[in-house]
Amino acid sequence: MARKAAIIGGGVIGGGWAARFLLNGWDVAVFDPDPQAERKIQEVLANARAALPALSDLPMMAEGVLTMADTLTDAVEGAEYIQESVSERLELKHRVFAQIQQSCPDTLIGSSTSGFKPSELQQNAANPAMIFVAHPFNPVYLLPLAEVVPSAVSDLDAIERAKDILREIGMFPLHVRKEIDAHVADRFLEAVWREALWLVKDGVATTEEIDEAIRMGFGLRWGQMGLFETYRVAGGEAGMKHFMAQFGPCLEWPWTKLTDVPEFTEELVDLIAGQSDAQSGQYSIRELERIRDSNLVGFLRALKDRDWGAGRVLREHDERRRVAVADTPPAGAPLVMAHMQVLPGWIDYNGHMTESRYLYASSETTDAFLRYIGADMDYVASGYSYYTAESHIMHRGEAKLGDRLTGTLQVLSADEKRLHVFVSIQKDGQEVASIEQMLLHVDMKAGRATAAPQAILDRLLPIANAHADLPRPKAVGRATGQRK
Ligand SMILES: NC(=O)c1ccc[n+]([C@@H]2O[C@H](COP(=O)([O-])OP(=O)(O)OC[C@H]3O[C@@H](n4cnc5c(N)ncnc54)[C@H](O)[C@@H]3O)[C@@H](O)[C@H]2O)c1
Missing domain, CATH: 3.40.50.720 (NAD(P)-binding Rossmann-like Domain)
Incomplete structure (x- = not known):
């Protein structure tokens, strides 16, 4: 339950x-x-x-x-x-x-x-x-x-x-170790918000210029290294001590307005609201939410690829859930191995998902399957892996920005060394592309194909047997340019 x-x-x-x-x-x-x-x-x-x-x-x-x-x-x-x-x-x-x-x-x-x-x-x-x-x-x-x-x-x-x-x-x-008003993050954000109000009130910058100052520069740094790690790097090889010696004294000038807060007069509120309308009024709040979310997904995916910051949390979350997925017995149907969404960076000049991303989507599906049979990152670290020897992509439909895709995998045949799979990339249950692949189990140190260990075969071969009874997809074995 x-x-x-x-x-x-x-x-x-x-x-x-x-x-x-x-x-x-x-x-x-x-x-x-x-x-x-x-x-x-x-x-x-x-x-x-x-x-x-x-x-x-x-x-x-x-x-x-x-x-x-x-x-x-x-x-x-x-x-x-x-x-x-x-x-x-x-x-x-x-x-x-x-x-x-x-x-x-x-x-x-x-x-x-x-x-x-x-x-x-x-x-x-x-x-x-x-x-x-x-x-x-x-x-x-x-x-x-x-x-x-x-x-x-x-x-x-x-x-x-x-x-x-x-x-x-x-x-x-x-x-958080000690309770204080507003905890850690909002205390910090309040200081930033206060300074932004002063900058607008004093006519130094508009709301848009302040947002550019954040998102074109230090906001990108904060999103992946935070404050202290960023400053450590800024200190150069001498590191944090050097940074503090160099920039510490300027806190005494001071650049900022300390804890004074500008009075929320009608004039200030109108000034800020007016500038914000001019900056972002062309979008509805729902549109801004969607833009924010797809940008965040792009950032988070980049961090996940690098196993860094918030991206590491995503990886750990997958790891935790992977145990649950791996415990489900193989079904007598192509396995649903990946769910993806077409992200802004996946789109070509036609507004469609670009060719290389089909291969990426297929890799995501195959990688999930390999993890499922035990050939995960720890296994790769032990010196063995599956390498792709051959791929054939067939395009059957179009995917556009934001479309949600599912990657299913059918094992066509498998033995000790070889794994022949058919990956179907689908949108709303319709195939947009299929990718047929031959993978070889490799001893990476020796640089040659070798038999997979029994633990992997014990997971792989029952799935291969269950899939042997499935209808063979028409695209299997097609040559490029062959008539339909
Ligand atoms: N908005 C933010 O960015 C943000 C971020 C982090 C934390 N918070 C905190 O989250 C909490 C909620 O904030 P929000 O932004 O979602 O506000 P909100 O006004 O959008 O939602 C509050 C909801 O509480 C409901 N409500 C009022 N009395 C209730 C009751 N007796 N029983 C059940 N529901 C009742 C209201 O109908 C309303 O739907 C606040 O404590 C806020 O400080 C807000």
């Missing part, structure tokens, strides 16, 4: 949590008295379904079931994890915790609060030890960070359980 999470408050953030749990196979019950809540959640879910699968190199888990509960008590019943995401008002959050703990005093309750400390959230609670901060970032279904903040009375075993659950849904729980 699927595990159940309850989400209390289904706005921007609650909807994002619901999507993340659902797409990772959990059932989710949401309670939100707003009659528009279900529509809003479905919109977030649609965005998540279009983006999250593109980060995974494994078949997605079967999506969990979403229920809109009539009462808070119905929502939390039987839940293993509860995430509170109601509006940022302390007395409202207290009321919600009191209601939850009337029926589930011992269940984990994470709060999405951006600003309140866990000890503030816990005031007057029936069981304060189970309430903690789990502060996510929008869009919750794509960004891995959740700041987990306990207080002095938190149950630390419960916190560890919560962190495990967050990892299971692909997040990165950052355990």
Whole structure:
């Protein structure tokens, strides 16, 4: 039976949590008295379904079931994890915790609060030890960070359980050592926001110029190395000490406005809103969300290829789920091995998926299969691998930006050394391309083909036998240019 999470408050953030749990196979019950809540959640879910699968190199888990509960008590019943995401008002959050703990005093309750400390959230609670901060970032279904903040009375075993659950849904729980207002990330962002307000107010830069200053330069550095690692590199070979000696003293000038905040006069608000309209008013918020999501997917995929930063979290998430996939017995049908999405960089001048990406999609499918039979990265590190000896691509349709593709694999034949496969890349169940490949099991050190070990054959040959009864695809054995 699927595990159940309850989400209390289904706005921007609650909807994002619901999507993340659902797409990772959990059932989710949401309670939100707003009659528009279900529509809003479905919109977030649609965005998540279009983006999250593109980060995974494994078949997605079967999506969990979403229920809109009539009462808070119905929502939390039987839940293993509860995430509170109601509006940022302390007395409202207290009321919600009191209601939850009337029926589930011992269940984990994470709060999405951006600003309140866990000890503030816990005031007057029936069981304060189970309430903690789990502060996510929008869009919750794509960004891995959740700041987990306990207080002095938190149950630390419960916190560890919560962190495990967050990892299971692909997040990165950052355990914050001391509770402070706004935790770590929002404290930092507030300082940046304050400076940006001054820059606009003083007429130094427009909203657009400030955004360019971030996204054309240091924002790209922060996204992959953060602050300290970036500065370490800036210090050159002498490293961090040198950097601090060189740039430390300028903090005393100072360049910034310290903690003064410009007054939110009507004039300032109009100035900023007007500049923002001029900058981005040509897009709807939904369009901006989709642009943001597909850019994030592209960044995250690049980081995943490099096993770095947030990309490492994606790899670890695949690794965790791979065990579950590898335990499923082979079905008597081509195996669904990869789900992909056509990303901006995959498109050629015609607006179609470019040729080389079909080979990439095929490799993603074949690699998933090789991992499935045990020829994974550890196996490669041991000096053995499967190499592709021959490929034949046949194009049968077109894929466009954003299309979701599935890669299935049929084993045509296999023996100790050879693996002959047929990969079908499909869109909405229709084949857009097929790739027939011959792979050889190789001893990489010796540089020659060699028999695969028994452990791999024990996984491969039963699949080959099961697939021997499947109809042979027409494209198998085709020569280039042969008439249909
Ligand atoms: N927006 C962000 O970028 C962001 C990021 C991280 C954390 N947060 C935090 O997440 C929380 C929610 O923020 P949001 O941006 O999703 O706000 P939101 O206004 O979009 O959503 C809040 C939802 O709570 C619902 N609600 C109000 N009272 C309720 C009750 N008694 N029971 C159940 N639902 C109730 C509202 O109907 C609304 O749908 C806040 O604590 C906020 O600080 C927000």
